[in-house]
Amino acid sequence: MTSQFVIMQLFNGLILGSIYVLLSLGLSIIFGMLGIINFAHGAFYMLGAYVAYTLTAYVCPNFWFAFIFAPIIMAGFGAACEVFLLRRLYRLPPLYIMLFTFGLMMIIQDIIRMIFGSMGVPFGTPKSLMGAVNLGFMCYPKYRLFLIIITALSSLGVWLFLSRTRLGSIIRAGTDNSSMVDALGINISRIFTLVFGIGIGLAGLAGVLAAPIQNVSPLMGMDFLIDCFVVVVIGGMGSIAGSIIGGVIVGEIIASGIMIWPPIAHMLIYLFMAAFLLIRPRGLFGREAFHD
Amino acid sequence: MKKYNAFCRPAIVISLILSMSILIVSSAKAADPVKVSVLTDMSGPYAGITATNVEAAKMAIKDFGGKLLGQDILFVYRDHQCKPGLANQKAKELYEKQKVDVIFDCPNSAAALAVSKQALIHKRLFFSIGSGTTRTSGPDCNRYTFDWAYNDYMLATSVGLWAADNLGKRWYTITADYAWGHDLLKHFKHALETKGGKLLGNDMVAFGTADFSPYIINAMNAKPDVLVLLNSGKDGVNSTKQAIEFGLKKKTKIVHALLFIEGIKAVGPEVFADDYVTGAWYWKSKNPGSKEFVQQWRKKFNKPPNWMNAATYSCVTQYLKAVKRAASKDPKAVIKELEGHTFRDLLANPGYIRPEDHMQVGKAYILRAKRPEEIKEPWDYFQIMDVMPAEEVYMDPTKTGCKMGCF
Numbered sequence: 084m085t086s087q088f089v090i091m092q093l094f095n096g097l098i099l100g101s102i103y104v105l106l107s108l109g110l111s112i113i114f115g116m117l118g119i120i121n122f123a124h125g126a127f128y129m130l131g132a133y134v135a136y137t138l139t140a141y142v143c144p145n146f147w148f149a150f151i152f153a154p155i156i157m158a159g160f161g162a163a164c165e166v167f168l169l170r171r172l173y174r175l176p177p178l179y180i181m182l183f184t185f186g187l188m189m190i191i192q193d194i195i196r197m198i199f200g201s202m203g204v205p206f207g208t209p210k211s212l213m214g215a216v217n218l219g220f221m222c223y224p225k226y227r228l229f230l231i232i233i234t235a236l237s238s239l240g241v242w243l244f245l246s247r248t249r250l251g252s253i254i255r256a257g258t259d260n261s262s263m264v265d266a267l268g269i270n271i272s273r274i275f276t277l278v279f280g281i282g283i284g285l286a287g288l289a290g291v292l293a294a295p296i297q298n299v300s301p302l303m304g305m306d307f308l309i310d311c312f313v314v315v316v317i318g319g320m321g322s323i324a325g326s327i328i329g330g331v332i333v334g335e336i337i338a339s340g341i342m343i344w345p346p347i348a349h350m351l352i353y354l355f356m357a358a359f360l361l362i363r364p365r366g367l368f369g370r371e372a373f374h375d
Numbered sequence: 376m377k378k379y380n381a382f383c384r385p386a387i388v389i390s391l392i393l394s395m396s397i398l399i400v401s402s403a404k405a406a407d408p409v410k411v412s413v414l415t416d417m418s419g420p421y422a423g424i425t426a427t428n429v430e431a432a433k434m435a436i437k438d439f440g441g442k443l444l445g446q447d448i449l450f451v452y453r454d455h456q457c458k459p460g461l462a463n464q465k466a467k468e469l470y471e472k473q474k475v476d477v478i479f480d481c482p483n484s485a486a487a488l489a490v491s492k493q494a495l496i497h498k499r500l501f502f503s504i505g506s507g508t509t510r511t512s513g514p515d516c517n518r519y520t521f522d523w524a525y526n527d528y529m530l531a532t533s534v535g536l537w538a539a540d541n542l543g544k545r546w547y548t549i550t551a552d553y554a555w556g557h558d559l560l561k562h563f564k565h566a567l568e569t570k571g572g573k574l575l576g577n578d579m580v581a582f583g584t585a586d587f588s589p590y591i592i593n594a595m596n597a598k599p600d601v602l603v604l605l606n607s608g609k610d611g612v613n614s615t616k617q618a619i620e621f622g623l624k625k626k627t628k629i630v631h632a633l634l635f636i637e638g639i640k641a642v643g644p645e646v647f648a649d650d651y652v653t654g655a656w657y658w659k660s661k662n663p664g665s666k667e668f669v670q671q672w673r674k675k676f677n678k679p680p681n682w683m684n685a686a687t688y689s690c691v692t693q694y695l696k697a698v699k700r701a702a703s704k705d706p707k708a709v710i711k712e713l714e715g716h717t718f719r720d721l722l723a724n725p726g727y728i729r730p731e732d733h734m735q736v737g738k739a740y741i742l743r744a745k746r747p748e749e750i751k752e753p754w755d756y757f758q759i760m761d762v763m764p765a766e767e768v769y770m771d772p773t774k775t776g777c778k779m780g781c782f
Contacts, residue, residue: 088592088596091592091596092589092592095588095589095592096589098586098588099586099588099589102586196418200423200641201419201420201422201423202423202608202637202638202641202642203609203612203641203642204641204642205641205642205643205646207643207645208620215621215622221592222621222622224620224621224622226620227588227620293585295616296586296616296617296620297585297586297613297616298585298609298612298613298616298642300609300612302420302609303585303609305583306583306584306585307585337589338589341578341589341590341593342589345552345578345579345580345581345590346552346579346581348581348589349581
């Protein structure tokens with residue numbers, strides 16, 4: 084195993100990490116701000132890919148068109164879900180919302196399967212991003228570099244929004260103490276809708292980005308769902324930095340595992356998560372207040 | 376009293392005989408019609424390929440005439456969603472409640488093994504079509520189970536031998552990490568080594584992995600002539616798409632374990648262009664009855680059948696013919712008619728049912744997926760590169776490990 088090979092695999096681990104980062108950002112924000120464990124997150128990711136396919140197939144065969152509008156459509160759909168479905172469940176114990184999102188996942192997956200079939204739909208890489216770039220140590224696909232860059236920009240964008248804008252600070256306050264924010268006269272339920280919409284929008288973005296390099300099929304979200312929860316646990320629920328660093332860590336663990344002995348790759352991340360839960364349950368950057 | 380007795384006894388005896396004969400005659404008349412069933416994946420991962428096997432069976436029954444042994448042939452079907460536990464339960468229901476004489480299909484190797492055991496317990500027939508395991512015609516064979524059209528050994532050996540001769544002798548394999556993948560790897564490796572080739576490396580990949588890039592990088596590092604993808608469905612698409620991304624297909628040919636026209640249509644022929652795979656049949660086949668079958672199918676589904684559909688049609692037809700030859704639907708009589716029988720139909724020209732392991736053997740078609748610009752007709756996604764004889768691609772019947780017992 085040459086050092087060049089090791090560098091190649093570790094660099095590629097960033098890609099694995101990127102999808103995890105985008106998905107976990109959404110999951111983490113939703114849990115952090117709303118206390119909802121969203122089992123349907125993988126299904127929304129898949130829906131984002133299918134929305135992108137539908138846009139390119141029937142509206143405008145331009146990848147960039149889908150790239151911009153699919154996340155927006157998904158954010159709107161997420162907001163609608165929050166307003167019409169989830170809002171009714173807030174006063175119930177958290178288990179009910181978990182069950183609901185689980186059921187939502189099954190419904191979304193089966194509806195997509197009934198409309199589009201179970202074998203998948205075509206989605207190619209946009210021409211401007213085809214081909215590979217010579218990075219010196221390897222030739223790397225342009226599209227994957229693009230993916231890494233977009234993930235970095237999105238994470239930066241979300242962090243800036245939450246830490247530097249007024250709306251962001253309201254959201255953060257609402258996480259700490261929603262009733263106080265409510266008492267201060269701010270419409271907290273609209274904030275919740277916004278946050279859920281953003282979380283689902285991020286999942287949709289991940290779906291659009293993944294579509295060219297994966298099989299767009301009804302169960303594509305299932306492969307990521309469990310691993311995303313691992314990322315969120317390692318990074319810390321509700322933490323942006325945690326999702327980013329957790330996602331990268333998980334991607335790199337898998338890449339390293341594959342270099343050593345592939346069957347161990349996935350097991351390693353669960354072992355890692357188990358270790359975290361034993362030693363530092365709140366993850367890297369999570370806040371202690373969550374563990375009640 | 377004496378007068379009464381003298382009259383009574385004969386009367387009683389006569390009426391007993393009469394009622395017995397009425398009972399016997401009526402139970403003979405109520406000799407049940409032949410009941411055929413299909414147990415397949417209709418809403419699970421392989422539904423896109425196998426759900427239409429139900430129609431293939433119905434078509435076979437209709438083309439046979441719809442009647443057998445003087446009565447209409449009955450038909451039922453069940454969905455096992457590719458789950459072994461559900462398959463076991465449905466097989467029991469079919470044999471016990473529905474009283475079917477035969478079950479066809481059952482994709483998923485573990486499910487097929489379960490149904491095979493049920494067939495032995497209930498002493499009724501089972502024709503395994505969709506599943507690839509070599510165990511149903513090997514260590515787990517039984518007199519009531521038949522294996523039709525293909526198994527993993529045939530899949531691997533046919534395209535394995537051909538690829539080693541025509542594509543290159545340095546291989547890398549990416550294997551789905553479960554029983555089916557392991558079985559295929561064993562047979563592919565064997566085929567490669569008989570031709571003096573070398574397996575440069577193998578990666579076991581957890582079933583359902585979405586990102587194959589680390590394994591593609593591994594494979595490219597070894598610089599193989601051929602990359603063999605021992606997976607199917609979503610995993611097959613992902614590994615192929617990502618191989619293209621990294622430019623692997625520029626220098627290496629890809630061989631798949633399973634690939635169907637529906638899969639190519641779903642994700643687009645540019646993904647699978649110039650890949651190789653084996654099929655038991657292709658819709659351009661010139662076998663007797665093949666063209667008519669394709670025409671009928673096209674009218675109903677607006678697309679040609681895949682080889683699983685053709686295998687189901689052939690299997691049901693051969694069963695019905697065997698019942699006709701035996702003039703009885705008694706499983707033992709039908710089995711005796713099937714064992715050692717040679718036939719020519721749309722699937723196999725000829726096909727032969729081996730008595731040693733109940734494997735139906737026929738030629739294997741080496742298929743190349745066409746590039747988009749080569750496709751002149753809708754759905755004509757494959758080019759037949761070669762046809763390999765059954766003797767070369769099926770295991771020696773004495774070496775399968777099958778000890779065909781008695782009834």
